[in-house]
Amino acid sequence: MEYAEIALKYVQALAWPVFAFLLLWPIRRQLAKAVERLIKVDTPVGSFEFAVDAMEAQSEAADLERVQVQEESVERKVEPSAAGTPATPNEVEKGQQERSTTAAGNSTLQRRRAVVATKLMGIEERIRADANVGPEFGDTDQMIALVSSSWRYVTRAIDFTLTTKTEEEGPRGYTSVEKVIYLIDKHQCPPRVERLTRRLFDLQQRARRGEPPTVSSAQAYSRSCASLVRSLRTYVLTP
Known part of the structure; x- marks a missing residue:
């Protein structure tokens, strides 16, 4: 009789664990993912700091776009008509020849710029689509x-x-920030582009090191990247 009571107690003790095991086994993968997310959650301070800096980057990107729009509108203004005495036939012919030579020399460069500008537009659109x-x-x-x-x-x-x-591969071994600095020094790239590039690079490194971005801060970061690419497209089309 004692053996039967002991066996019954063992069965009662094991009944709940076995029941729990059978209940949780079908959803074991979902539970594992939930536990993994809980383990990876960082302190709220890191998320807050990333969000603040990401919003500052978006504000800086918006300023960069606004300045470029203003510059483009100035360039599109109609130039005043030339004053003075009309040009002689010889001067007209000479000017036409010079323009023809210049156009022929720049045609390859213009085509390359147009192709690259189209690629940059596609990159910008892809970034904005991913940000939504x-x-x-x-x-x-x-x-x-x-x-x-x-x-x-x-x-x-x-x-x-x-x-x-640069019409070449450019400096080898440079980081993206160093490449932009090179363009500023050698090819008149706007310095504002370098500041935004450096800020975005820093944020990307921080996200990789474990500062968890929220949905809104990641979207702000992504849209800032799109604005930077738009600025590069404008710069590419600038003679």
Whole structure:
């Protein structure tokens, strides 16, 4: 009788663990992912600091776009008509020959700039499309991936720009920030582009090191990258 009671107690003691095991086994993968997300969650301070800096980057990107729009509108103004005595036939013919020679010499460069500008427009549109994520895609890993992919598009855009402006592969072994500095020093790239590039590079490194971006801060970062690519496209088309 004692053996039967002992056996019954063992069965009762094991009943709940066995029941829990059978209940949780079908959803074991979902539980594992949930635990992994909890482990990866960083302190709120890191997320807050990243969000603040990402919004500052977006504000700086908006300022850069606004300045470029103003500059483009000035360039599009109609030039005043030339005053003075009409040119002689010889002068007209000479001017036409010079323009023809210049046009022939620049045709290859213009075609290359147009091709690269089209590529940069495609990169910008892709970044903006990726940035339009819904709130349901709020996983930390997905937001880090969005930041990383946006930065990769920026590096590709910088390489296209460098190749177009220098008509060569450019300096080897340079980081993306150093490439932009090179363009500023040698090819009149706006210094504002370098400041934004440096800020975006720093944010991308911080996300990789574990500062978890929120949905809004990752979107702000991605849109800033799109603005930077737009600025590079304008710069490529500048003679």
